[in-house]
Amino acid sequence: MRDNLTFKEIEHFLACPRKYYMDLSSTPLEGYEDLENECRELMNMKFAVEKPVMSTSVFGRRFISTPAAVVPHGDKWKLVIRKFAKRFKPKYALEASYHGYIFSNAGFMVSTVVVETPHFSKETDWRDNVPQLFSTLEAITLVESGDEPPAVPVPLCKTCTHVIRCTRDLVEQGSLSAIHGIGRKTILKLAESGIENLSDIVKCDHTPPSLSKEVFEILKIKATSLVENREYVFRELPELKHGVYLDIETHTTHGFDYLFGILDSDEYIPFFSSSLEEEEEVFDKVLTLLEKTEGPIYHYCGYEPSRFKELASLFKVDQNLYEKIRKRFVDVYAILKKHIALPLFTYSLKSVARYLDFEWRTSLNGMKSSRYFDEWLHTHDDSLLNLLLMYNEDDDRATKKIVEWLMHLS
Template sequence: MLLNAELLLQYIRCQRKAYLDTNGDLSQREPAGDLLLKLQQEKFAHQKTVLAQYNYQRPDYPKGDWEAGAKATLELMQQGVESIFKGVILTQYEDITLLSRPSLLIKQSGKSQFGDWQYIPANIHLGKRPKLEYQIVAAYDAEMLAIAQAADPAKAWLFLRRKDVYTVDLAKWIPQMHVTVADCIQTLKSSQVPEVFISRQKCNLCGWFKQCYAEAKSQQHLSLLPGISPNRYSELQAINVVSLEPLAKTNPDTLDSLPGFEGGMAQQVVLQAQSVVQDSPILLPFGNAYEVRQTLTPTSQTTLKELFKGKYYPPNIDKFVAPIELYFDIEAQPDLNLDYLLGVLVVDRWANTESYYAFLAESQAEEGRIWQEFQSLVNQYPQAPIFHFCPYEVDTVKRLAQLYNTPKEQLKPLLERFIDVYEEMTQMVVLPTESYALKTVARWLGFEWRNPEASGSQSIFWYDRWLETGDRTLLDAIVQYNEDDCLATRHLKDWLVKFIQSY
């Protein structure tokens, strides 16, 4: 079996992915999508920027012939070249071939089998901070390099995006690396596939996601429940709560003593399980966590609504209904610090009309223009509430106001009109959904985006492609997606009002 740094990195992120990449049927793995290809392009660009600082050589060997690569790398090290790009270091451990290919091997003064110099490993990553997996892989590369040059490297470096070079504490991470490598080898040689755990932020770009999600869904796995992190799942396993039904019947007091369930999280998680088991939303007292107890679990003859009747009082929702309502959503490119689309849906309930406005910056220079156009529109409706989903829109309005010198007396009344539908929703109800993201909740309510593949990340990809190609169909796709986000926010807000009014 071959173990390389990339496989080790994937193992730290997800044991199941590393196992399937090694032992699974690769024909079942989905090909890389646009977003993953975009990240790979960004990593290549970052790598190119770093490499421009070094006079490097690359070992010459037939592709995939690691032994020839290791020999060519050793020859360059013996020559004392300044730096080596993608050098190959190879060693054998029992029946495991260990392979290391650091981004760079950089020559330093010191002692090694080559003379009065040695090399240190340096890896180039797209991440902005020195993640655990980066540092363990750096320790792995350092240990392999120590074998090749018969001397411990003085240090290891990480070249991160938007950061100066980061020095890895090898004394700290090498012992942890030994444990991780041993666990990785044991897992990959096992006949048992690691348990599925869905973490959407990490899983969405993985080629095995559809397969893993289907398995998690069939198991009603707790990782599909909002609020269940890997650490919390481990704590639930320790008390033998490993499925939805037992969690829904658990008294929150049982979980309160667990480290991951403090601060009301126990009640939140139990409520979430109850909502999913009952396949029904649960009303919360406004601004407070609902105190779950076994006596409040509905019987088969009692609905949740009947159970709560006379005990819980819905919040005042007057602020959620107005003659004219605005729904606001933004598309942004963080790498450019650019908000390129400010979308507003104007709903006139008196006239029974709705109109969508897309203020689109076709280049970074146009951001100021669309900010002014946005203000001109919303100021036409000074009494209208501005609904949005999550805090980004408010934070962006503050940023744009500061950047383009908007007077405070204009900004203050504007900010007072914003209503965060996400915040209001999570204070009022618990939903039988896998997350509280706009797409998940709106789709649960029956709303569908015209382009099912559209997303915030996809919008960024389209905008980057627009800047490269000038293809206006990409802008059309972005505008359509943004309009659907505004419509979904309206759909959710309207449902929330009707749900509260039903009590």
């Protein structure tokens, strides 16, 4: 059991209790006591505090609160939580209760909690969600002291390091949810025909009346791939040629792409922009480089070509140049989806590349990298920038790893 927790760990638990359990050895926050003592001293003098730290004991352990700010509010206190989302999310109300309860229980009564983003500011009564907060804290304690939670596919799986192990556990359970792309409606249709697990679908020698023959055959191949723990080519692969690899990092809050990473002949070439005003110049440099290269422009999923279309229109790029580049785009994910059955329940870049033994050098993902970039905008810390470049380069190299594997298969 962890000695102390922050709300970040609670978010991890809510996203996936199994991942939370499997990562129990990590330490959320060390050396917080000195920071808390400084915060208490300032608050006792009625000063507002940026990045305050406060803690309290619940269920025999310390829970640590780290909101963005605490401000005097009459004879009480107002807490500020800063986010980037365009809309208020339900979990923000739970986080408000978490911070409000900890500060109040520590002797600094909180009157209100404000959630601020670049798009809205919303005041919340932290007391409203205290019952849900305690239920969540109790659930965390029970999970930590019990057996490992079962594997359940969730959005977090796309970037999780445990995805291969969780896939194998789902296969051992015979769960149909291990099949990539299967939906609840399809699972219900299979159940109507007496197909309730992977073994049933592998052994089935007829097409259920509620499904087309083509759909069922692909489901059967995917189930076989999972059971046998090997890949299957169920449709002839297209001829893949050597080319370049493209990956874009975007900061949705600021509304621009801050990093275009290109891998050409094993050389990583980054194009970085620190502001919206620089994006047009950077995009022009990207187009100039791509125009000089030959072969396909490989990317993973559909963001890159759709973003190029938007930027080409926004910056009035020569139509002939844009069309020349557009025709070279090749979506690696689309190839996998249409031609390959993998023993994975998610075909995300990180999942497939890890299946091929590729390892990222950082623990970043899209959301975390966006936060790092935002922090870099305020600090210009070179170590943050280096991590972002490393993460982007690894995405390019992971895509290349998959393409070279597909070339070998074909």
